[in-house]
Amino acid sequence: MIQRPRGTRDLLPPESRLWQAVEELARTVFASFGADEIRTPAFEPTELFVRSVGETTDIVHKEMYTFEDRKGRSLTLRPEGTAGVARAWIENRLHDRSHPLRLYYIGPMFRYERAQQGRYRQFSQIGLELLGADSPLADAELLLVLHELFTRLGFDDLQVHLNNLGDPEDRPRYQQVVRETLAGRREALCSDCQRRLDENPLRVLDCKVPSCQVIVADVPPVSDVASEASRQHVAAVEAQLERLGVPFVRNRRLVRGLDYYLRTVFEVVSPRLGTNAVLCGGGRYDRLISDLGGPSLPGSGFAIGEDRLVDVLPEPFKERVLGARRLYLVPLGAPAQAEVLALAREWSRAGVTVEVELTGRSLKSALKRADKEGFAAVAILGDDELAGGVVAIRDLVASSQQVMAAAAVPDWWKGRG
RNA sequence: GUGGGCGUAGCUCAGAUUGGUAGAGCAUCGGACUGUGGCUCCGAUGGUCGGGGGUUCAAAUCCCCUCGUCCACCCCA
Numbered sequence: 001m002i003q004r005p006r007g008t009r010d011l012l013p014p015e016s017r018l019w020q021a022v023e024e025l026a027r028t029v030f031a032s033f034g035a036d037e038i039r040t041p042a043f044e045p046t047e048l049f050v051r052s053v054g055e056t057t058d059i060v061h062k063e064m065y066t067f068e069d070r071k072g073r074s075l076t077l078r079p080e081g082t083a084g085v086a087r088a089w090i091e092n093r094l095h096d097r098s099h100p101l102r103l104y105y106i107g108p109m110f111r112y113e114r115a116q117q118g119r120y121r122q123f124s125q126i127g128l129e130l131l132g133a134d135s136p137l138a139d140a141e142l143l144l145v146l147h148e149l150f151t152r153l154g155f156d157d158l159q160v161h162l163n164n165l166g167d168p169e170d171r172p173r174y175q176q177v178v179r180e181t182l183a184g185r186r187e188a189l190c191s192d193c194q195r196r197l198d199e200n201p202l203r204v205l206d207c208k209v210p211s212c213q214v215i216v217a218d219v220p221p222v223s224d225v226a227s228e229a230s231r232q233h234v235a236a237v238e239a240q241l242e243r244l245g246v247p248f249v250r251n252r253r254l255v256r257g258l259d260y261y262l263r264t265v266f267e268v269v270s271p272r273l274g275t276n277a278v279l280c281g282g283g284r285y286d287r288l289i290s291d292l293g294g295p296s297l298p299g300s301g302f303a304i305g306e307d308r309l310v311d312v313l314p315e316p317f318k319e320r321v322l323g324a325r326r327l328y329l330v331p332l333g334a335p336a337q338a339e340v341l342a343l344a345r346e347w348s349r350a351g352v353t354v355e356v357e358l359t360g361r362s363l364k365s366a367l368k369r370a371d372k373e374g375f376a377a378v379a380i381l382g383d384d385e386l387a388g389g390v391v392a393i394r395d396l397v398a399s400s401q402q403v404m405a406a407a408a409v410p411d412w413w414k415g416r417g
Numbered sequence: 418g419u420g421g422g423c424g425u426a427g428c429u430c431a432g433a434u435u436g437g438u439a440g441a442g443c444a445u446c447g448g449a450c451u452g453u454g455g456c457u458c459c460g461a462u463g464g465u466c467g468g469g470g471g472u473u474c475a476a477a478u479c480c481c482c483u484c485g486u487c488c489a490c491c492c493c494a
Contacts, residue, residue: 058492125494257493305494367454
């Protein structure tokens with residue numbers, strides 16, 4: 001049997017409805033704050049990700065799906081969404097548009113990793129990018145939109161972690177501080193941290209090995225070495241959030257795995273997820289567009305892991321989506337079968353969710369099925385009803401039954417919502 | 418990429434230690450009840466025992482390889 005590739009999944013009904021509902025709400029909330037959708041290719045020139053995400057990052061270095069096309073060009077399945085948006089902005093001269101520009105995307109990303117719960121080789125991200133505004137207000141708006149979406153999904157237990165990564169100019173100075181602080185204790189660090197010390201010292205900060213955390217506790221947080229301008233920026237973001245009542249915690253150890261972030265960085269974590277608890281990550285990237293050869297343009301954005309989000313969706317939201325009422329239309333006998341689709345069309349046009357029984361099963365087994373499948377009601381159309389121009393409507397919840405004109409069913413249906 | 422757990426019916430699992438005709442519950446379909454669900458009873462359908470190879474008269478069971486999945490590390494969404 002041919003099986004799907006490792007780390008990919010088939011989204012089946014009814015769970016696919018949850019995905020639709022999440023995406024629909026995200027579109028609604030984003031659009032209500034002035035964002036529009038952008039759709040970029042699922043694969044891009046490899047160079048784009050090397051230059052934006054960063055050569056030394058794990059994503060680029062060992063997690064990309066890279067291949068050559070028939071003309072020998074190196075292409076890569078996108079491992080994240082921001083790079084493609086930045087590329088598209090430059091290539092399509094969106095510079096000419098009025099800014100700031102709010103662009104959102106929803107779609108699959110690809111990373112070659114060992115799959116486990118909440119981590120897949122193909123996963124979906126819902127992202128929002130805010131281009132052309134360098135103010136703290138822009139970062140605050142992103143966090144607000146995020147908070148609004150999560151609140152409307154019914155979450156009340158998520159935590160927003162926030163940190164200041166400083167400006168790129170601060171980075172060498174900070175790396176120096178890290179190296180100096182840890183110079184004498186290199187041997188005491190785990191082997192991963194010893195490697196990080198050379199390649200990407202920032203990442204030593206969020207090592208989860210307890211012995212490392214003890215040692216790293218002596219290292220001053222990035223924000224202490226950060227420029228005055230970046231400190232004022234992040235402080236202003238925090239002040240906005242406090243004013244808005246958007247809860248967050250300062251996490252001075254928070255570091256992100258993509259090189260383009262600076263100043264404001266944040267994560268949203270769910271206590272209901274295990275190891276892969278990060279539901280959303282984001283931050284400011286004022287140098288990304290210029291690093292890719294475009295003009296100087298500030299930007300800020302986030303990406304939500306849709307797979308993880310759906311995994312921890314609050315029960316009330318799920319019930320609302322999965323509990324949608326449906327009417328089961330059951331024809332009995334050939335004359336009724338001849339009429340049944342026309343009737344379904346009529347009801348469908350009037351806003352009824354109607355499912356026609358097609359297999360000719362007995363009324364008894366149809367009712368049995370209706371009960372199992374959770375239909376709200378069954379419309380029975382037999383010879384008797386046909387003769388009188390009526391249908392028998394059996395309400396499965398109330399266990400009651402009545403006969404009414406076929407044309408009256410949509411109103412009856414609405415009245416019971 | 419590293420370490421470990423687990424793959425038997427659509428689902429949850431027994432059967433493996435000691436090789437000997439593949440099982441149960443649930444689900445599905447049908448009947449009891451000829452046009453009325455949920456409960457009960459009866460019956461039926463359903464399996465290359467993840468795949469391949471080896472040992473053996475005989476393998477779900479023992480050995481090797483492989484694929485998948487889950488957990489931890491790593492990483493991030």
